[in-house]
Amino acid sequence: MQELPEVTDPRIIDGRKIAQGIEADVKRGVEEFIKEHGIRPALATVLVGEHPPSKLYVKLKHWACKRVGIISEDHKLPQETTHEEIIELIATLNKRHEIHGILVQLPLPGHIDEREVMMHISPEKDVDGFNPLNMGKMLIGREGFVPCTPKGIIRALEEFKIEPHGMEVVVVGHSNVVGKPAAMMLLNRNATVRICHVYTRDLKSHTGEADILIVATGVRGLIKADMVKEGAIVFDVGITWQDNKVYGDVDFDEVLPRVKLISPVPGGVGPMTIAILMEHTLMAARMQR
């Protein structure tokens, strides 16, 4: 894996440091939970197929479980698994009392309807926040289990004491995993929110007005310096793998001199996402007791 230099520039959001803080709290919470209930919180992961980045992300999630004392159960299914087989596995995991959280790693192979799969994860075990009930609760401002990456972004803003109320937020990318929930969670905090996407006509005219810019497209280096407002806060959620290295959606070196804060790739929102997943698994265990 890529070696990351120590973050010394105050403009760079050190996602690993924020994640370590969250994980330390979760670890303490897990110990208390065990003392009180005599059982350990447990997360089941489901990985379908051989998508190399997904395999790595799931591995990182299992390592995080180990660090905080959560049991992790690994379900690996072949690429040709049918929709019915996945639903059956989820039904079994839903029923097992000793499993508190269920995570189905996305993307799933093309022949499987991801949205349908998400509907089958019990809302109480939906630590990723992708079940429509949890998504709907978020939409009406009752945030429970919400998608982990946007929650990590909110946590980072809190860490830097940035209050989104009244700020101009531009989200680039309209996925269910990041773009839409990030927009909704910032709207819940009274930001003025715009969502741009692949069909947006003049991207720069929008991004250039953002106080907070969140980019989650998977297009390497999409955001250049002239698309970013002076003093903006930039969250780069994109990941492109090239020659065993990962790159973000933001042209980091070019954009850095203009920003107030920026999350790097790697070492930005990735570790925070995983730490929030740990927090959600503990939260699920507490709710089920």
Ligand code: GUN
């Ligand atoms: N694929 C990319 N990001 C995520 C995530 O946050 N959760 C899951 N389950 N799959 C993903």
